[in-house]
Amino acid sequence: MRCYAGEKIALFIDGSNLYAAARALGFDIDYKKLLDFFSTKGRLIRAFYYTALVDDQEYSPIRPLVDWLDYNGFTMVTKPTKEFTDAMGRRKIKGNMDIELAVDLMEMAENIDHAILFSGDGDFRSLVEAVQRKGVRVTVVSTVQSQPPMVADELRRQADYFTDLADLVQDISRGTQSTKNEPDFSKAQSILFRDEVADNLNEKTDYVP
DSSP states (O other): OOOOTEEEEEEEHHHHHHHHHHHHTOOOOHHHHHHHHTTTTTTEEEEEEEEOOOOOOOOOOOOOOOHHHHHHHHHEEEOOOOEEEEETTTEEEEOOOHHHHHHHHHHTTTOOOOEEEEEHHHHHHHHHHHHHTTEEEEEEEEEEESOSSSSSSSHHHSSSSSGGGGGHHHHHBSSOOOTTTTOOOHHHEEEEHHHHHHHHHSSSOOOOO
């Protein structure tokens, strides 16, 4: 990853997409370590984390995860999920945060030098191109080590730099001993993202090495 001393950095984390990539690589992310790691790469201005939430439950099992991130340096961007029935008649819950991420990145472009996007979603290619025209360098973090690869070829080509998540495992992976009072991220995220992960892992990315 190419970062310059003193440059202003912001992280934009597509929660379900990053979780799917980490799961495909077989590790859990330690979000405190992730924040600490990128804080050493420049002036970390903001770390956004995007996720939809099920709001029709008296108690949500992923609420501790969201609250922990909110209290530990992340700017949480959430909205209620939407329920629908697929072609097979199965009840599914979805929550797309692409618009929220795009709006925040465009607004932050005037105040940062380097945007680090944790997503392999090809829909972000035009967004990356737009902020590049404003003078912002963009690094995409995803992986080509999974089967299928998690990053769309058009997004990887558009980015100034691409960092494979597999190369960050030693720096951001969760050890056997979790941080005190830290919720079980893996369990919480598996509940939150189970439908999105299935879609991400089965999605055709048109990746070309």
